[in-house]
Amino acid sequence: MRYFDARIIENRALGNGYFSLRLGGCDSLAASRPGQFIMLRGDWGRDPLLPRPMSLLSVAPEGRADMLGRSVGRGTKLLEAALPGTRVSVLGPLGNGFPDPAPATFDLLVAGGVGMPPLFMQAEHAARRGLVDRCEMMYGGRTSRDLVLLGEMRALGLATHLSTEDGSVGRRGRVTAALEARIEYHRTANPGHKLRIMACGPREMLWAVARIAEPYAIECHLSVEEQMACGIGVCLGCAIPARSRPFRYACSDGPVFLASDLIIPPAPGHATGGTP
Amino acid sequence: MRYFDARIIENRALGNGYFSLRLGGCDSLAASRPGQFIMLRGDWGRDPLLPRPMSLLSVAPEGRADMLGRSVGRGTKLLEAALPGTRVSVLGPLGNGFPDPAPATFDLLVAGGVGMPPLFMQAEHAARRGLVDRCEMMYGGRTSRDLVLLGEMRALGLATHLSTEDGSVGRRGRVTAALEARIEYHRTANPGHKLRIMACGPREMLWAVARIAEPYAIECHLSVEEQMACGIGVCLGCAIPARSRPFRYACSDGPVFLASDLIIPPAPGHATGGTP
Amino acid sequence: MTAPAAGGTEEHAPPSLVARCGGIEFRNPVLTASGTFGYGSEFASLFPLASLGGMVTKGISPNPRFGNPAPRICETASGMLNSIGLENVGLTGFEAEKLPFLRTCGTKVLVNFFGTTFDEYVECGQRLGRMDGVAGLEMNVSCPNIKAGGLEFGRDPRVLGELVRACRNVIEKPLWVKLTPNTSDIVALARACAENGADAVSVINTITGMAIDARTRRPRLATVMGGLSGPAIKPVALRMVYQIHHAGMGIPICGIGGIQNGLDAVEFFLAGATTVQVGTQNFIDPASSERVVREVEEFCRQHGISDVCELVGALEIQG
Amino acid sequence: MTAPAAGGTEEHAPPSLVARCGGIEFRNPVLTASGTFGYGSEFASLFPLASLGGMVTKGISPNPRFGNPAPRICETASGMLNSIGLENVGLTGFEAEKLPFLRTCGTKVLVNFFGTTFDEYVECGQRLGRMDGVAGLEMNVSCPNIKAGGLEFGRDPRVLGELVRACRNVIEKPLWVKLTPNTSDIVALARACAENGADAVSVINTITGMAIDARTRRPRLATVMGGLSGPAIKPVALRMVYQIHHAGMGIPICGIGGIQNGLDAVEFFLAGATTVQVGTQNFIDPASSERVVREVEEFCRQHGISDVCELVGALEIQG
Ligand SMILES: Cc1cc2nc3c(=O)[nH]c(=O)nc-3n(C[C@H](O)[C@H](O)[C@H](O)COP(=O)(O)OP(=O)(O)OC[C@H]3O[C@@H](n4cnc5c(N)ncnc54)[C@H](O)[C@@H]3O)c2cc1C
Ligand SMILES: Cc1cc2nc3c(=O)[nH]c(=O)nc-3n(C[C@H](O)[C@H](O)[C@H](O)COP(=O)(O)OP(=O)(O)OC[C@H]3O[C@@H](n4cnc5c(N)ncnc54)[C@H](O)[C@@H]3O)c2cc1C
């Protein structure tokens, strides 16, 4: 973990508030693992005050690091509008990250909206090790405009199953429905596969994923989001109720947790996996 | 007085932290008087919180309005860095302004540093009425780099007497020394002139100007700066001790006051007009 | 009535914004705060004052006051300090110079008032209460700027209670009391008001603070200390509104502190305020009070709320 | 000694930054605040901890505590709210897991502590005071998060005085008391500490506040209320430091609240603080505490100050 200044060298608008940000000067992030994140802050004065946690999407040679952002509030809007050349401060890499891809396992990567970056990076790592055929991406959003960087996924050779709630692209419905279908498929078609799930996205999605995985006893890794102040385990702000201890910390114990260590709330009224 | 959105259409760096800002969409400022100002605010979130008072440098047809800024803190730095197209909100025109130029008077315009804009605009107004020869500008700064827009002054046909504290351009010394010299000159060369002084600049300069004008009984108009919050006389923040009432308000009674109505502190230890 | 729109969205009646607070009925729950809106006329060219629920005047004392030496204000992080020193035109100046306009401005006018002695409070309240065009009075017992006037009365619940009672006895118009946040027990202060006949409490006035210019070694305000206002204090204001509401004594609350937009106002309603006042934001964006009204209405529409009163105290706290 | 530089500027000896506060001598007057710097190890890879004057640990209680439900923090205008709930490893956990590192970290360590009863305070203070590597204790009587623990003790000068006395009697090490700003009279609290043997007061802890998510109608913190920190509170903190210093009881003050840079620290010195603590800023810029040290030194150089102590209480107030 290092604290350093970096520069935005590219900022690409992807529509619907999504943008991909490339930073230069991030040599310290070179060895980052998929699922790790940084605390990012521009020269913003006091509004916003705290740095913003952002997952890594990809790290490349010569100190480049990519992020996928979505503008939802002032901090991310400032990032969205930032011009190449803008100086930012970076603390990272932070957190634990996902387990390594392996020849003996098959990983179902479940991405909801702007939770996609760590799973993209996981797929990229798999590809670098020649293991991209040991995983596939289930990527869901509200509409086709929430599914971005599809070309980059294709370029990795990654099998991708899209779903949108409005059916504008891919399967109509939630990504969790696609996940159930893919689990069933793999259990029939490839009974020898040791399946794992790695998921990142909105909290309700993560809980739904956990509830789907549980009866199948599939090893399930969830990357959670919590309000963060420090990112390094000192403020104790990002507490998440857990089984192994009353609280775990999203920034320093996570953001990736085994679903079995988290306290998953019971499903709300409506069916978890169905088309809305 | 109107409150409206405007856009930056030009932002020219003039060196040493000075910049000239041109706003579009300021039709409501068309009838502004020299010495009036606006309260200006960008889309800055909460840092800084309050709008910043800025004098008008010039207003032109088609809703253009020019300002001269100097970056001294976060607000002015944000303005300095603002790109054409940036939206700003404007409240104005505010304040009273200087008295009109007139054929029967001769106006000594005394400008210190970034206090120059209202005096430039005064000269411009004089020029528009064919009265530019009824005034002259004494313009002082620390070094030559504090004297800007000299070409624009020349273009008006304005007689300009420069002084710098380091002697890098014009007369060496304070602008107040130049003022004393010019008063003496006019009294000798043009005894018929009814002299007036109009001054804007750092507070110490204004007091020195007032102290110089007093024994000659020259009508002396000072444009003062105070911390401002509202700019329209409601917060009562910009109080300035006066003779006609215990307090006058820089924003609504001023910013231009007759020196005779202000309480001018006695000269500090060192000579007021001499070379430092 | 137009036909339902294509998507099947039904037309709803516009939400009711009418708010009843402390014996006064307001067109909507958004007022402007004392000392931040002058006597209204300065804003009349920016938007119709009648769009506001109401407005509270600068604090009036029996005699005119000239206020504190300059500098009187400075900016702080998301806030500002002021030590205006309760400068005002005095009772008769107010009646002669300000009230005629206020009577015609189309919105409810509350007059903020204070005295430097117990008797001055009573006298001032009594005389203002008899003036035509005054919808109600807001007693400022909390201004931290003047030793003899403000803080002393509002700090001790017993003294505060006596003052409220004495004023109540001579004022027939609605009487609101504006509380100081410089206390360890805001509920006790509110209770003293409720028990002595106040119609509402205004919560909060400024928090005493201070700023220093390190380079000159001087305080940034001539009076050294002043009152902190603006977004910085919103968390404290919300908390105090909530504490008073939660204590269940039933006195209506007018929420004040750092309100910048409609969402902020709604937060105060949820915490228990029936009305709100926009203060420092009038300086940041002089058209904001009218905008807050529109944003509150918009919020109600978006959330299917037919009456803004439904929001009051509707904070949902999980078991 | 090098020859004087070309411009005639003479070389000065570097300013002395040594600060003596509450019975402890610090390399420089900049400490890090409890709860914002962990137990130091997390920052050790960012800068040498030995560059700091000192550091104050997270609050320790006799038994480990797990803290409050989530969400525990949220951002506000120029500030943040927290309701961590005094989660900590407990006395024995602290001694076994944290103290060994702290002994080697090269800076003075103060241990922030608290109890949920009078006896717990005394026990905790006594046991911590005997531990090797602890330079002093900072008693937290002001945390607004836990009903039984914090606010109650620190609010009433009489109760506070008794608590300070009881702890003082069993603690030989320097004992600092960290005051709550949720009071109408900070001077009375400081006096209770001074008169009962405290070596210094730390001023201030967080101000109780609250935030609401209008859309969900829920409080942003699970505990509804929490403690406000950050630049938003600096004016209040400075004011309280000044009031205590001005009251002239002579107790050293450690200034805390919204410090972001060296100038902020100098402002606290001028108001009367002998040392300062950097809190929330550690989250905004994790290298800031070391930077504050450098900026204070730089300020001294620029202003020809040979000893940082000259700044303490040196505010210039005009007649
Ligand atoms: C480990 C982690 C990784 C993340 N990765 C990404 C990413 O790759 N791309 C991306 O676009 N977003 C990511 N986020 C979310 C991102 O941090 C928030 O969207 C951002 O902080 C919002 O800031 P804002 O100022 O734009 O919005 P705000 O106005 O602050 O808030 C808008 C919303 O964001 C939430 N939020 C605000 N501050 C934080 C915070 N400090 N931590 C968590 N949530 C917050 C608020 O609850 C609110 O719902 C990640 C969050 C975490 C915890
Ligand atoms: C009537 C009037 C006309 C002005 N015209 C011009 C102009 O044409 N060009 C120009 O560059 N500057 C002008 N100023 C000064 C300008 O407003 C300040 O430089 C600016 O507010 C500083 O803001 P900041 O955020 O950059 O600096 P800050 O960090 O806020 O402060 C830097 C310095 O500016 C002073 N300052 C801060 N806020 C205010 C305020 N609200 N009012 C007055 N002073 C303040 C502070 O005391 C400090 O010394 C004028 C001021 C007034 C009152």
Ligand SMILES: Cc1cc2nc3c(=O)[nH]c(=O)nc-3n(C[C@H](O)[C@H](O)[C@H](O)COP(=O)(O)O)c2cc1C
């Ligand atoms: C410049 C200024 C002057 C004020 N004058 C008064 C006053 O005369 N009487 C009063 O009760 N409150 C006065 N206040 C307090 C405000 O009415 C309000 O309670 C406070 O500013 C908090 O609200 P805000 O954060 O929205 O500004 C004043 C505030 C400011 C900033």
Ligand SMILES: Cc1cc2nc3c(=O)[nH]c(=O)nc-3n(C[C@H](O)[C@H](O)[C@H](O)COP(=O)(O)O)c2cc1C
């Ligand atoms: C996340 C967090 C945790 C804190 N924990 C403690 C604590 O355990 N004990 C304590 O006395 N103060 C605690 N504080 C208060 C700080 O030490 C400090 O007094 C306060 O934050 C004001 O300083 P600041 O504005 O620089 O943050 C905590 C503050 C924060 C933000």
Ligand code: FES
């Ligand atoms: S963000 Fe501070 S502990 Fe996790």
Ligand code: FES
């Ligand atoms: S700036 Fe508000 S009265 Fe002048």
